[in-house]
Amino acid sequence: MKLINQLSKETGIPIATIRFYEKTGLFAGKKKADVKSNNYTYYDDEVVGKLDLIRDAKSIGFTLSEIKELIDAWYSKQISKEKKLAILDSKLSQIEEKIKELKSVKKQIAFFKSEVENFDW
Amino acid sequence: MKLINQLSKETGIPIATIRFYEKTGLFAGKKKADVKSNNYTYYDDEVVGKLDLIRDAKSIGFTLSEIKELIDAWYSKQISKEKKLAILDSKLSQIEEKIKELKSVKKQIAFFKSEVENFDW
DNA sequence: TTATACCATGAACTATACTTCATACTTTAT
DNA sequence: ATAAAGTATGAAGTATAGTTCATGGTATAA
Secondary structure, eight states, X not given: OBOHHHHHHHHTOOHHHXXXXXXXXXXXXXXXXXXXXXXXXXXXXXXXXXXXXXXXXXXXXXXXXXXXXXXXXXXXXXXXXXXXXXXXXXXXXXXXXXXXXXXXXXXXXXXXXXXXXXXXX | OBOHHHHHHHHOOOHHHHHHHHHHTSOOOEEOTTOXXXXXXXXXXXXXXXXXXXXXXXXXXXXXXXXXXXXXXXXXXXXXXXXXXXXXXXXXXXXXXXXXXXXXXXXXXXXHHHHHHHHOO
């Protein structure tokens, strides 16, 4: 169980961003009931996993709201197996679609490139 | 040479968005000097091509500023061949990188899925 | 014990990418 | 001729995803 500073260092995500994500509902730290002198929040390794997932999913263009679905599909105990699988399948389709679009734009840029190389004098 | 309404219909991009893109400097329509009674802007087919490129590039997560570079690399007459090729190569690398990230997240989600399928009872 | 570092909270601020609104003028169809 | 549709411009508003700031309390090391 780590404090926010250590969590930030482990994940490379700024403290303010972690706080923002937590407020957004992507995960939750815990208050230690036995600690009376302060109000500090503690985070376990599951939160590290969630932050890693957030970083990866963001890098491929998922919104925080889409990432929240993904996190719920993987970590939530309130969601049925069927629902989880449906969410995961939908995310996989989104990724397939993105890969297709990327390949298509890649082709277009490669075409631009060959045109610039061959006909731009 | 078409007016903004027709351009919007041809590309499927809302008029307000086209205006926003034009203001952002992604392309420019032309005023007809011989038309004295109004101030209407006219757009040619090159603008249609640019709007198509904007739509495609946006869909794969390029920012408008990145898309502007791309448009310049393809359409600008002010930019040297070498510079254009460098920009296009850099965009191709970005796309390769995105494809890799997508495949990596895809694997991760497939793992989640198999775990949910097999161990979630 | 006191300076430095760390934590919490709320509010304001920023950037990107639009969208909506208000106003006013122009064109077109009836 | 006049109502409906189209165009231009500027300003304000919205959504997402943060970042920065102010304030105040807590922990720790010299």
